[in-house]
Structures are given as structure tokens and as C-alpha cells.
Amino acid sequence: EAGVAQSPRYKIIEKRQSVAFWCNPISGHATLYWYQQILGQGPKLLIQFQNNGVVDDSQLPKDRFSAERLKGVDSTLKIQPAKLEDSAVYLCASSPLRQRSTDTQYFGPGTRLTVL
Amino acid sequence: AQKVTQAQTEISVVEKEDVTLDCVYETRDTTYYLFWYKQPPSGELVFLIRRNSFDEQNEISGRYSWNFQKSTSSFNFTITASQVVDSAVYFCALRSQGGKLIFGQGTELSVKP
Numbered sequence: 001e002a003g004v005a006q007s008p009r010y011k012i013i014e015k016r017q018s019v020a021f022w023c024n025p026i027s028g029h030a031t032l033y034w035y036q037q038i039l040g041q042g043p044k045l046l047i048q049f050q051n052n053g054v055v056d057d058s059q060l061p062k063d064r065f066s067a068e069r070l071k072g073v074d075s076t077l078k079i080q081p082a083k084l085e086d087s088a089v090y091l092c093a094s095s096p097l098r099q100r101s102t103d104t105q106y107f108g109p110g111t112r113l114t115v116l
Numbered sequence: 117a118q119k120v121t122q123a124q125t126e127i128s129v130v131e132k133e134d135v136t137l138d139c140v141y142e143t144r145d146t147t148y149y150l151f152w153y154k155q156p157p158s159g160e161l162v163f164l165i166r167r168n169s170f171d172e173q174n175e176i177s178g179r180y181s182w183n184f185q186k187s188t189s190s191f192n193f194t195i196t197a198s199q200v201v202d203s204a205v206y207f208c209a210l211r212s213q214g215g216k217l218i219f220g221q222g223t224e225l226s227v228k229p
Contacts, residue, residue, distance in 0.1 A: 003160075033217075042120075042207050042219025043161070056216065089159060104151070105217060107161035 002026065004108030006092050012114045018080040021111045024073070025094030031055075033105060034067055034077050035091040043091055049075060050097065082115045089113070118143045120210050122220035129198055130228050137193045137223045139208030145169075150184065150191045151209040151217070161207070167191065198227045 005024040013019050025032050031050050035043035046065065048055040052072040060067070064083070069075040079086055089110040095103035119142040129135045141150065152164040165175060167184050175182045179196045195202055205222045 040221070042209070042222055044219075045216050048216075091161065093161075104163050104166055106163060107153075109158060109160045112159070 004092055004094055004106055006090075006108040006111055008111055009109060010112050010114075012116065013082055014116050015084055016081040018078065019082055019113060020076055020078045021090050021092075021113075023075045023077070023092030023108060025075075025092070026106055028096065029094035029106075030072070030097035031095045031103065032069055032075050033093040033095075034075070035093065035107075037089040037091055037110070039088070046077070079113075082113075084115050087113055087115045118145075118210055118212060118215065118218050120208050120218055120220035122206075122208055122223050124223045125221070126224045126226070128226045128228065131200060132197050134194060134196050135198050135225065135227075137195075137206050137208075137225065139191045139193065139220060141189050141191065141208070141210045143210060143212055145212040145215075148210060148212045151211070152182065152191075152193050153207045153209065153219075154204045155207060155222070156204040164193075195225075198225075200227050200229055203227045 007022050011019055033048050034046045036046050037043040046060045047057040047067045049069040052069045065079055067077045089112050091110045092108045093105040095105045121140045148169045150167045153161045154164055155161050172184050181194045183192045203226050205224045207222045208220045209217050211217045
């Protein structure tokens, strides 16, 4: 079974530019998550989708970050415009929808964003 | 509020030594779930174990073992006879019913040959 796929793996942009990340979850997984991991810290949830609906986006900086999951499969996370403090690894995870709390989340390799 | 504390920022051991990674959590919920993930240099978080709050049995999987103690709110992880391939950052995480997955700061383990 293929794991969570993410692209690109690395991205370097200048501040105020825009960037987009793509994620394809494990086949059949209804729930998809985007996390931000700043160097030296644990991942922090940005947004959670269940199928194509948003379950939790309370920690998403909505003035510059947006995410969509149009067909309930793959997802895109966008930053516009980027700031220096957005430099981080952006991780995508997915889980099946058996029981939300017990479901194990499986992570992709992440996209390392550097904002200059 | 929920919180996970991994007090050890970095640990360095020599191959074949045993090493224990500490994890202390805080939650007011009676039902919750604890996880350990490994993050090798490649960056991907690899799931290691999930434990629910009603199951305090310790678990052993090969060289890995986990000690869950509700009385001290701890969920420690021991690697026996460590190997160079165990070098990674290890994260402990907590999730309550319907809640977010909350990660600790991580412990960077370096196993030297």
C-alpha cells in the first residue's frame, strides 16, 4: 500500500511570494491533516479535513494560509504572501475514518519550505 | 489544557547501550490516546505505537518497549541494545476524544558506533 505522497520535497522562496504544497493521502483514508513543524519543535496542526469538509482550522493563519480538498482525495495548502516565520516543514497526514480519536495518523515525507 | 513534555532534548549513547526516552503528559480527560512517532533524517514521521488510557499493560516489540503509568502520567519508551539506525528524533503525542493530536518537543537520539 502506497504511503502519503507530498510534493515538492523542498521549496525556497522570497518573502511576499506565494507557494503551494500538494498532498495525496493513503487510498481510502477519509481524514487528511496538514501540520507545520518549525525546526526543533513538534508538529502543530494547521487544518483537518474529513472527506472534503473542514473539521478544524482553528490554528490556520487564515489571512495568508488556505487549504482545499475539493474531491475528498488530494489536498493543496497555499501560503500567500509568505513571511520569514513560515519557514518550516509542512507535513501531510491521513487516517481512516473508523474512530476519530483512536485512528492512527500516517505521515508523508513533508515539504521543507525556506523563506528568504 | 493538554500538554506533552519531553524533557530530554538530546540523548547520545554508544551502540548496544539501552536508552529510555521520557514522556510526561497532562490531560483532564479520562479517555485519551498516547502515541510515539520516530522522525529519521529523511523527515517522515513513522508511527511506532498507540496506547489508550484504559490499557496500562506494558508492550514490547523487538528491541522496543513502552512503559505506561497513569499514576505518574508517563509513557516512556525504551530501546534495548541501541543501533546506529535508531538515530532519529522521537516524538510522544497525546490525543483526547475528538481532540487534536498534541506533540511533545521531541527527543533527538544519537547512537554512535
